[in-house]
Amino acid sequence: MEEQYLENTPIPKGHFYHGECQTGDHDVYMDVICPSTGAVYAKMPIATKEMVNLIVEASYAAQRNSDWATRAPRERAKVLYQWATLIEQNQTYLARLEAIGSSRPLHEVLAWDIPYIIDTARFFAELADKHGGYIGATQSNHLGMVIREPYGVVGAITPWNFPLSMAMWKAAPALAAGNAIVIKPSELTPFSTVYLAKLAFDAGLPSDIFNVVLGSGRETGAALCEHPQINKVTFTGSTQTGSSIMSACALTGPKPVTLELGGKSPQIVFADTKDLERTALTIAKAITGNAGQVCVSGSRLIIEKSIESPFIALLKKYFEQLSPGVTWHSSTTLSPIISQQQAQRIQSIVDQSLAQGAECLCGGTMFEGFGGAYFAPTLLKIQDEQNIALEQEIFGPVLTIQSFESEDEAWRLSRHEVYGLAAGIHSANLDRVMRGIRTLEVGSVWVNRYGRSFDHIMPTGGYKKSGIGKDIGVEAFEANLRSKSVLLEFEEKI
Ligand code: NDP
Secondary structure, rough: OOOHHHHOOOOOOOOEOOEEEEEOOOOOOOEEOOOOOOOOEEEOOOOOOHHHHHHHHHHHHHHHOOOOOOOOOOHHHHHHHHHHHHHOOHHHHHHHHHHOOOOHHHHHHHHHHHHHHHHHHHHHHOOOOOOOOOOEEEOEEEEEEEEEOOOOOOEEEEOOHHHHHHHHHHHHHHHHHOOOOEOOOOOOOHHHHHHHHHHHHOOOOOOOOOOOOOHHHHHHHHHHHOOOOOOEEEEEEEHHHHHHHHHHHHHHEEEEEEEEEOOEEEEEEEEOOOOOHHHHHHHHOOOOOHOOOOOOOOOEEEEHHHHHHHHHHHHHHHHHHEEEOOOOOOOOOOEEEHHHHHHHHHHHHHHHHHHHHEEEEEEEEEEOOOEOEEEEOOOEOOOOOOOHHOOOOOOOOOEEEEEOOOHHHHHHHOOOOEEEOOEEEOOOOOHHHHHHHHHHHOOOOEEOOOOOOOOOOOOEEEEEEEEEEEHHHHHHHHEEEEEHHHHHHOOOOO
């Protein structure tokens, strides 16, 4: 069954440039592992610095010499619309490619990721001709105009947790604004991004306006960020890597960066929450979706003491019915962890947390008997506020639980020293909700729900060490444009 699945899904195993997937011989390759089974399913070429240079230079030339940046914005929009249509038409193949190579279950990719990226492409297509500059208040014999122009070539580094969505977050606004883009996807999940670029080319994008370079973060990713013809870098991933990318951009530019980084997001539940069962389901899904491998995972439950026991019972019931399995089985409701290394990291933090006094209410270990790594949904009840599971981003299906007796205590426990990505508040008391919104130092607050919606107008990004700048929303589009001040002088009396 598994072999058949892989055989029926051809993998685009090459960098994408000059309008095609370059599957010819390369110097160095790396094994790519299927997270569901733990088996090597493809070999991926690793781009050396010379290869990165070639691919970026091709994009630079295309951005300057093709008409992409100068063509009527409405015409650019049409290409993005056509791209969305081709994604729709090729969704079965694209979804299979994503499911083989990542932790995303096939049924979720079809129901969520694919419609989401189609909407993202259309959202930014709509913005392509809906922006302008302004006329400045200058002295009367001057005309001052501020006009917006694309940066040139944007370099993007994307993570492994939602490969298609993250590639689209970066590519659609950059392209709509008239830039070229070169993406380096994670070495763990490289191939769906290659196919996304092929579909953009098929939709009418000039050759080399959207290129994909494959390789490791340390070598290929670093070479991309440091390239002098990359004028802006956008990244999603860990705070540590985000910092080193920012340093590289400072030293080799300086060039602007957009960084969407780690989180340790609280979900705060008050006893007056309207529907306990519905709230428990929301909380459970927000930490077990994609097995917790989500930047905005609601990983810290902060709950009013009076409802703690029944609430934990509801959570346990949901956690224990999740079923691990390969991503292409419709019965799978718990994703694999992306790699053994990541699973061991989760295990190590859970073990340290228990050694520091946390109480494990369910889960706590990996499932046995699978080729891939599957971590059991885990509840950790914690008293000590210095516990490692409260401090570190775990990036797995591990929910910590702390209880409070007063509203002030709830806000205090919600605060995280390092991260400020998102938070959820569950309460029927509007005054209290408003106090929370003002108090929480985070980039997104969700009230009586958790997680982003399909409303692309809402930007996403972090406070503190969770990031700089925003993805999606109008802000993401504008971040792909730089402004030029133009001053014209003329005879006052014409
Ligand atoms: P990283 O942040 O290291 O990787 C994310 C991306 O950055 C990948 O494409 C990676 O490439 C690339 N990269 C790594 N080093 C460099 C570099 N020096 N220059 C340029 N690009 C680089 O995350 P990890 O995969 O190591 O995961 C570690 C932790 O990061 C997770 O446990 C989780 O806490 C967090 N994380 C957060 C994400 C989020 O959505 N905010 C997403 C992924 C991880 P490659 O994979 O090829 O090495």
